[in-house]
Amino acid sequence: MSDSKPIIETRNLGVRAGSRNILRNVNLTISRGEVFGLIGPSGAGKSTLLRCFNRLNDLVPDLTSTGDVMFHSESIYAQSVDVNGLRARIGMLFQQPVIFPASIRENVLFGAKRLKPMSPQEQTTLVEASLREAALWDEVKDRLKQPATNLSVGQQQRLCLARTLAMQPEVILMDEPTSALDPRSTEAIEELLLWLKSHITIVIVTHNLAQAAKITDNIAFVCTNDGVGEVAEQGPRDKLLSNPESTALADYLNLRL
Ligand SMILES: Nc1ncnc2c1ncn2[C@@H]1O[C@H](COP(=O)(O)OP(=O)(O)OP(=O)(O)O)[C@@H](O)[C@H]1O
Ligand SMILES: [Mg+2]
Numbered sequence: 001m002s003d004s005k006p007i008i009e010t011r012n013l014g015v016r017a018g019s020r021n022i023l024r025n026v027n028l029t030i031s032r033g034e035v036f037g038l039i040g041p042s043g044a045g046k047s048t049l050l051r052c053f054n055r056l057n058d059l060v061p062d063l064t065s066t067g068d069v070m071f072h073s074e075s076i077y078a079q080s081v082d083v084n085g086l087r088a089r090i091g092m093l094f095q096q097p098v099i100f101p102a103s104i105r106e107n108v109l110f111g112a113k114r115l116k117p118m119s120p121q122e123q124t125t126l127v128e129a130s131l132r133e134a135a136l137w138d139e140v141k142d143r144l145k146q147p148a149t150n151l152s153v154g155q156q157q158r159l160c161l162a163r164t165l166a167m168q169p170e171v172i173l174m175d176e177p178t179s180a181l182d183p184r185s186t187e188a189i190e191e192l193l194l195w196l197k198s199h200i201t202i203v204i205v206t207h208n209l210a211q212a213a214k215i216t217d218n219i220a221f222v223c224t225n226d227g228v229g230e231v232a233e234q235g236p237r238d239k240l241l242s243n244p245e246s247t248a249l250a251d252y253l254n255l256r257l
Contacts, residue, residue, distance in 0.1 A: 007032040007171060007201050008053055008090075012067035015048055015057065022048055023229040026067070028220055030171075035197050037216035037237070038205045041252060044222040045229025046205045050173050053203065054090035055083055088115055091169035095176040097156035104131075104151070105144040107159055112166040126166055134162035135192055154185025161192070172196075174204040178211065190215050209253070213241055221249045 006029045013026040023045045030036045038046045048057065055076055057063045069076045076086055088111065100107055108127045112118070118126065127144065131137040136158040140151070148159055157177060164172055174193075178186040193202055193215050206212050212219060219241070220234035225248075232246045244250045 005032045006030065006070075007072060008203070009070040009073075010052070010067065011070065013049075013052060013069060014066040015045070015052065016064050016066075017062045021228040022063075023222075026231050028231060028234060030201065030203060031218075032170075032201055033197055033199075034217040035193060035202045035204060035215050037212045037219040038203065038222055039207070039209070039212055039219055039252075040222035040229075041224070042207075044224050046222050047175050048229070049222060050175055050203060050205055051092075053171070053173055054087045054092060056087070056092065058083065088167045089169055090171040090173060091164035091167055093157070093160055093164055093172060093174040093177045095179055097153060097160045097180075099148045099151075099156050099159065101147065101149060103145045104140050104148045104159065107148040108162050108166050110163055112163075115167060130162040130166040131159075133165050133196075134158045135188060136162055152185075154181050154188070157181060157185065157189065158192075161189070165196075169200060171201045171203065174202060176205055176207065179207065186211075209241065213237065221246070221252065223248045223252065 008030040010026045010028045013023065014021065015023040026049060038050060040046055051057045052065060052069055057065065071086070071090065100110060105127050108130050109123055112126060113123070128137060131140060136155060139155060148156065151159060157180070178189050181189065190211060193204070196202065204216070216237045218235060219237050220231045221240060222229055223232050224230070225232070232248045233240060233244060240249065241253065244253060
């Protein structure tokens with residue numbers, strides 16, 4: 001459960017692509033142990049904002065940011081920050097599962113093995129624990145050495161979650177993690193998230209308002225204003241979804257009624 005202590009905060013965060021503003025004046029507070037939702041129209045800047053939280057935008061040469069992002073009250077841009085370590089503590093799950101052409105076991109170990117040396121027995125224990133946590137163990141326990149590419153898309157997404165969990169992150173960023181999945185796999189992931197938030201903070205971008213209503217605690221609504229993305233409104237899920245203050249959010253919700 002959320003203990004109301006901020007884990008991630010942004011301070012006047014802005015992002016530019018070359019000379020074009022993509023996001024401006026973003027001030028968000030995400031608390032430890034919550035599921036925080038980012039909703040809003042296509043192209044508003046939700047994915048760009050999410051990728052600020054673990055400095056993934058650093059990998060895009062065009063993008064520059066202003067303002068700050070705090071993780072446990074310390075700037076993630078401070079010189080002392082080890083970016084790979086930061087990305088291990090703040091993991092990421094994408095819309096399409098990213099599967100390496102290797103076995104299920106190797107896919108789980110991919111990041112964790114680079115983080116610290118492990119004996120084969122420690123690796124085996126970690127693989128089982130991570131697959132169990134991602135609710136995939138029973139389906140794959142007899143074929144851990146087989147290629148991960150043989151799994152269904154829903155299973156592949158849970159494998160990606162297991163790979164992220166193997167790094168023992170404090171936060172997982174998720175960019176529309178169920179939009180490529182069927183309803184049953186979607187429900188499996190949603191239930192997992194509700195359970196994972198007991199020890200991991202989750203920030204999720206979703207276009208699915210029923211999903212936002214079901215799994216998030218707080219929500220930020222991102223929309224464009226004069227062509228630049230802003231957070232128009234943020235707060236408790238029920239308040240935002242049923243009693244929005246901004247016209248932009250009311251319009252966005254009405255569009256989907
Ligand atoms: N590297 C880049 N260079 C130039 N423009 C970019 C870059 N990355 C994103 N943009 C622009 O920033 C804006 C926000 O994009 P972003 O992908 O964050 O939106 P989004 O809210 O995630 O949209 P969707 O819901 O469709 O995924 C878009 O206009 C996009 O074209
Ligand atoms: Mg996006």
